[in-house]
Amino acid sequence: MIAASPEPRWFKSSYSGGSGTECVECAYIPHGALIRDSKYADGPTLDVRLSSWRLFIGSVRHGSQSSS
Template identity: 90%
Template sequence: MIAAGPEPRWFKSSYSGGSGTECVECAYGPDGALIRDSKRADGPTLDVRLSSWRLFIDAVRHGAQPPS
């Protein structure tokens, strides 16, 4: 779990869809990132460790495709 601290500063992912149905928000913390569905701000969040978040971002930047 990401360390407790001040209220996270959420931002909408630049990879979210434009139709309003596929919105993902992220927030950075000292130990990694938080991810949530922007339509359910009071819903669950996914806590991602910094090392895993960096691997994910690197894969997205380089156009990695999910396994089929």
């Protein structure tokens, strides 16, 4: 019998606004991260691969901006 995987542990992004209208939540999963709008917890999520997540986080930390 295969054990059910645990539910993702969601946390609010430290970059979310304080007014409660701009909250983004993230959850780490084995192959990357999930991202959702906290106002719609049962709504769609983005599934981001680990390599892309690391690149995104690195860009946020260093203030990088896309040239496009």
